[in-house]
Amino acid sequence: MVLGALALTAFIAVFQLLAPASAFRQPYEYLEAIQTFAVAFTNPSSVINGSISSPLAENVVGRIDVTTTFVGQELNTEYLFGLFVEGASENSTQLIGSPSSYTTQSLVVEPPIVAVSLVNNLIYPTINSSFPLQIDLFIAFDDDMRIISYDAILRRWSEFFTYVVPLLAPQIAKELNSTTTNTTELITMKTAIDVCGMSTEYCTGDNQVYDSNDACMEFMTQIAFGNPWEGGMDNGWCRYIHKNMVKYRPEVHCPHIGPTGGDMCIARDYVQLTEDMPFNSTLLSYNASYNALDLKNVPDRNQNELVAIETEIVYMTTVAFYSVSCVLYMLLLYVMAKVIEISFGRFSLSYRSMSITNQRNSVTYVMDILLTGGALIFQLISSPVLNNRYTFAASGMLKLAALIISGLYIFELTYRITMRWPLMSHHFCTIFAIVLLLSVLSYTRHPALMGVGEIWLFQATTEQSVFVGLLMYRLDCSPKMTRDILYFAAVQSFIFKLGFAAYLLGFWAQHLVQFHSSSDDVALSVLLVILTVLLMSTQVYGAKAVWGLAKKIDRDMNSCVPPSPVESSKSRSTLVLEELHKV
Structure with a gap:
């Protein structure tokens, strides 16, 4: 029962360690969400036909400065995507181009808010041209990474429209068989023909808004076309924008192109438009997680302090920050040690006859085998960083491996009864190196430091x-097999340590010496070399001690004296054992 409870606790701890809560999102996820939206915007038919899911939340509220505010997923989908799909399908020249590609000009992520400026190319197939239009967006995402609020500004839209329309005018005149060169007359006639064509085809029965096509033409040619920035006002330009959505829901959109303008093409008050905040989710990133109930009875001064708390940036060296993963990992180490203690105590006679010091040493051998093996797997997954193949997943795996090793060593320092200076030096050097590299990486942002780590x-x-051999020695396993494994471990450990130390110095010379114009980088290199030398000293000592232990077992076998891991008095060979690199 106890073992089951401990195992369950360990499982929960590991799960929490490896599976962060879905409510917490990383900035790169917002970058991906912005990319998804931008790609959908340049390929609107994929959203309309359902080949990709809408990037908009069900209760999204959006505002576009040159038109108006749109509420709900369906309405926003029609205006953000359907508008361009229908325009692109027309055989005649359209006043609104179709997005074909985009470039991100600027981007700021402060979860859950993103400020982005996209330069979109709008194509006009009938004149075989495309023109850039810059769109600035403030976007708020919900927990599912869907857009819940957005505020869009079409930068220099009036200049864009004034520049493009004269280039479209000759083609429009050709399509209308008109001889006039007056641009205003041409776009007014173009607007009337397109709007009335849609009205006649789709606005019928209960949705009819004009008595006849002639009545529509008369109204549309008499009403002012409007300025480019008046796409939400009572004019011909607003009705032209809305005509592309009529086919989706005539009962909703027919009034927008009719004489009344419905609730879209109407007179609007400038002051009200400016002061109105229609969004259902704040676009202020620093207080996005606080609602009115949170702040009830909280003084203004303390609300400002909450802003400071919310906007704190956590670095590797941030004081008073200790990650939940670290807490759970330390708990997992404790649970692992207890499970191993109980298991050995129940099933191993050799373990029960050991001193408490050797019992704890044996427990750490098992933990070392399991946890360093797990860390090695994560390292192998992240190994592409050695070839400049940096990914978010690889970085996370490497940091996880560093957490496993540093946490394990800290636990050993506190769990073992005694620890000789070579092993203590080894652990301190390794922990310090991990802390140093993670801190400097967050400060300098040299990606090559991931390769060093x-x-x-x-x-x-x-x-x-090494750990397997030492554990077998302590548990009084087959002397011959124990000897062979220790011989192998001594040679393998020495070769690997020497090889990786040489690789480390070579990698440093190739990738980090170039940054020596900064005193900080020079200091890092000096510390790196010193730590490498210190660590290699402990590694060589450890390999020598393991080899010495194997030779002792060999001598004991030849003299027919079986080695005893539980001698009541410490012989010279036992002292050698306790000075091993990993004892």
């Missing part, structure tokens, strides 16, 4: 054979 950790994650 990758190589460095291999010195700590390739010692499983």
Whole structure:
């Protein structure tokens, strides 16, 4: 029962360690969401026909400065995507181009808010041309990474329209068989023909808004076309924008192109438009997680302090920050140690006859085998960083491996009864190196430091054979097999440590020396070399001690004296054992 409870606790801890809560999103996820939206905007038919899901939330509220505010997913989908799909399908020249590609000009992510400026190319097939239009957006995302609020500004839209329309005018005149060169007359006639064509085809029965096509033409040619920025006002330009959505829901959109303008093409008050905040989710990133109930009875001064708390940037060296993953990992180490203690106590006679010091040493051998093996797997997954193949997943795996090793060493320092200076020096050097590299990486942002960390950790994650041999020695396993494994471990450990140390220095010379114009980078290199030398000293000592233990077992076998891991008095060989690199 106890073992089951401990195992369950360990499982929960590991799950929490490896599976962060879905409510917390990383900035790169917002970058991906913006990219998804931008791609959908340049390929609107994919959203309309359902080949990709809408990037908009069900209760999205959006505002476009040159038109008006749109509420709900269906309405926003029609205006953001359907508008361009229908325009692109027309055989005649359209006043609104179709997005074909985009470039991100600027971008700021402050979850859950993103400010982005996209330069979209709008194509006009009938004149075989495209023109850039810059769109600035403030976007708020919900927990499912769908857009819940957006505020869009079409930068220099009036200049864009004034520049493009004269280029369209000759083609429009040709299509209308008109001889006039007056641009205003041409676009007024173009607007009337297109709007009335849609009205006649789709606005019928209960949805009819004009008595006849002639009545529609008369109204549309008499009403002012309007300025480019008046796409939400009572004019011909607003009705032209809305005519592309009529076919989707005539009962909703027919009034928008009719004489009344419905609730879209109407007179609007400037002050009201400016002061109105229609969004159902704030676009202020720093207080997005606080609602009115949270702030009830909280003084203004303390609300400002909450802003400071909310906007704190957590670095590797941030004071008073300790991640939940670290807390759970330390708990997992404790649970693992207890499970191993109970298991050995129940099933191993040799373990029960050991001193408490050797019992704890044996427990750490098992933990070392399991956890360094796990860290090695994560390292192998992240190894592409050595070839400049950086990914978010690889970085996360490498940091997880560093957390496993550093946490394990800290636990050993507190769990073991005694620890000789070579092993203590080894652990301190490794922990300090991990802290140093993670801190400097967050400060300098040199990606090559991930490669340095990758190589460095291999010195700590390739010692499983040593731990297996020492555990077999303590548990009084077959002397011959124990001897052979220790011989192998000594040679393998020495070769691997020497090889990785040389690789580390070579990698440093190739990738990091170039940054020596900064005193900070020079200091890092000096510390790196010093730590490498210190760590190599402990590694060589450890390999020598393992070899010495194997030779002792060999001598005991030849003299027919079986080695005893539980001697009541410490012989010279036992002292050698306790000075091992990983004892």
